[in-house]
Every structure is written in structure tokens, then in C-alpha cells.
Amino acid sequence: MSTDYQQAREALGIRLRELRLSAPGGRLTGTQLASRLSWPHSKVYKLEGGRQTATADDLRAWADAVGRPDVFPELDARLKGFESHIRSWRRQLAAGHRPVQDSWNLEVSRSTVIHAWEESVIPGMLQTADYARAVFLRYADLYGTVRDTEEAVRTRILRQQWLHEGGHTLRALVWEAALHALICSPAVLAAQLDRLAGLIGMDTVELGVVPLGASLKIPAANGFWVLDDRLVIAEDWHAEIWLDDADSVATYLKVWSTLRDSAVYGPDAQNVISRAQRAVRPQR
Structure with missing residues (x-):
């Protein structure tokens, strides 16, 4: 707490x-x-x-x-x-995942630049429908919550329209471990990696990957999102944490920038993704 x-x-x-x-x-x-x-x-x-x-x-x-x-x-x-700062998962998910996704969509719609760090999953705004479905089902099992999975998936995918609107930028950092995590089936992960690779070079997405062998200036901790310079949303097992004070926003942006120093972009990021693709689709 x-x-x-x-x-x-x-x-x-x-x-x-x-x-x-x-x-x-x-x-x-x-x-x-x-x-x-x-x-x-x-x-x-x-x-x-x-x-x-x-x-x-x-x-x-x-x-x-x-x-x-x-x-x-x-x-x-x-x-x-x-x-409003500590949003218990059990309370939030009492009515299912859809209301949580609605809240996210509202905040994203108000944003111009989003900084994201995910160490264990592909960022939600870059997920395929099948990958998102697998993630929602895992958490529904964990918390024993309402299974409104299909509605939640549609709402999360709807949020991705933000990426196709001019004047927006998603600066996403992903740890290589997330590219190998079988939170879903190998086939779903393979399709997700294909989508991720296809986003490199998109003008509204700056995708960086932190290789497992990279030197880290700080430990890779829980995922978080910074929406413009007004709101941080960080996740823990018990709750989602919303922080809107200037000091917290500045701290998380500093963390993001520090992690970015260990990331690779462009062709180098593509090579890391390709390594994960080969692992999930082993040569016969």
C-alpha cells in the first residue's frame, strides 16, 4: 500500500x-x-x-x-x-473487464503522447484480439471475476483506433521476456509477434525492445503507462495505481527514459522479435 x-x-x-x-x-x-x-x-x-x-x-x-x-x-x-489512486482489481473487476477497458479508452482518447513500459506482456494497444482474449481469461481465472471476455476484447481493440489518428504517438518499450511468454497458445503468440513486427516503422508507434542481455541501469519492474504529462497508470497484483501529481509523473517518465537507454529500435528490434518468432516456430 x-x-x-x-x-x-x-x-x-x-x-x-x-x-x-x-x-x-x-x-x-x-x-x-x-x-x-x-x-x-x-x-x-x-x-x-x-x-x-x-x-x-x-x-x-x-x-x-x-x-x-x-x-x-x-x-x-x-x-x-x-x-481514485488505488483501484483494487477485485472491486474494478466485480462487473467484468469491459468497464475497466472503457475507463482506459476515455483516458487514451484525451491523450496525445503515451509512454508505455511492459515487462511481461505485449502492450494492450498493440495486442491482437486472440492475444487479448487469452490475457483477459487468465485474469478472470485468477480473480474469479465475470467473464465478459468478448466485450472486453472488442473494447480493447477499439482503443487501437487511436494509433491511426494523426497527431498521436505511442512510445512503447517491451522487455524481450514478454515476446517469449506463453500466456497464450504458441499459435496465438506467433500471430502476435507477426503483428508486432509489422508495427515497426509505423509513424504513430515508436517500438523499442529491451533485449534480455542488455545492460540495465535500473531493474525491470512492473508495467506502467504515462499519458501525456498528466497521468500515470501502473499495475500491481492487487490493484491498478493512478497517479496524477507532477512528481509521480516526472518519476515515471524518468524511469521510462532510463529503460529506453537499454532498448533497441528499428532493424535491431526486428532482429529481437525474429529471434522470438523462431523460438515459437521452431524449424523442422
Whole structure:
């Protein structure tokens, strides 16, 4: 959990405690408030101590129980403010992958230049439909979520229209390991590599590949995307992290530039892709 996220959760907890102690009808103990809410008293103290994330329903109930329903909009705004940065996969995928792809499409449509780094998969905007389908199914299995796979695939492929519009540039870096990862069948990976090779030289795509044998100035960590100079979207196993403060954007762009120093482009990138193609289609 990020420090910023935890600090925001603790700040919300302090505000909840203030409301309990200054209730219009008189100061409430944690036990009294828990009784009003029919909650275990431990929940009150976990929320106040920043050890549990409140839901909007929790906050509305708290505001009503302390006699301050008028403060719910403030509490809800605080919650949305820090939850917008840490987007739990389990919460996001409760309705399937399609809504997540819709959110991405909206942000991409607002962007002019996108910097991407992927260390284990082909970047979504460069995926074939079959490759995207395999990825969505793997994650649906992992999280036990709704299988709206075909809708998600169509929405991801729709996002690729951005590459065919003038004035846009995708600066994508991929670690060579992603070219060999059989997250899908060998046949699907072979077709995906063919597509990747065909993108080299496209005027809206700058594709760099970091060879496995390249000297790295920093470790190859989780994938991330930087949309213009306004938003970073990074992925971890538990959540997708959205960061829009200037310092974070600058840090991720610096990471991207550092990784780029290890990448190859043009014919050299084509050679790395060809090596992966030969591996997935061994000579008979």
C-alpha cells in the first residue's frame, strides 16, 4: 500500500474520530457509536486508526449516527480522492473487464503522447484480439471475476483506433521476456509477434525492445503507462495505481527514459522479435 494512500486513510480516520467526539448530542465513545451502528466496536477503531478502508455506506452511516448527515459529502469526497489512486482489481473487476477497458479508452482518447513500459506482456494497444482474449481469461481465472471476455476484447481493440489518428504517438518499450511468454497458445503468440513486427516503422508507434542481455541501469519492474504529462497508470497484483501529481509523473517518465537507454529500435528490434518468432516456430 502506498504511503500517500495510507496517509489519506489515516487522515480520514482522524476526521471520523473528530466527528464522534464532537457529536451534537454529546461526545460518543467508540462502543456507543458501534452500538448505534450495530457494528463490532473493533470496526470503529480500525476506521479511526486508518487500518480499514471505509465504504461510502460506512461513511453515510457514521455521519447519520453522530448527528451530522451534512458532512457525508465531505467524507465521500475524501474517500473518492484517495481511492481514485488505488483501484483494487477485485472491486474494478466485480462487473467484468469491459468497464475497466472503457475507463482506459476515455483516458487514451484525451491523450496525445503515451509512454508505455511492459515487462511481461505485449502492450494492450498493440495486442491482437486472440492475444487479448487469452490475457483477459487468465485474469478472470485468477480473480474469479465475470467473464465478459468478448466485450472486453472488442473494447480493447477499439482503443487501437487511436494509433491511426494523426497527431498521436505511442512510445512503447517491451522487455524481450514478454515476446517469449506463453500466456497464450504458441499459435496465438506467433500471430502476435507477426503483428508486432509489422508495427515497426509505423509513424504513430515508436517500438523499442529491451533485449534480455542488455545492460540495465535500473531493474525491470512492473508495467506502467504515462499519458501525456498528466497521468500515470501502473499495475500491481492487487490493484491498478493512478497517479496524477507532477512528481509521480516526472518519476515515471524518468524511469521510462532510463529503460529506453537499454532498448533497441528499428532493424535491431526486428532482429529481437525474429529471434522470438523462431523460438515459437521452431524449424523442422
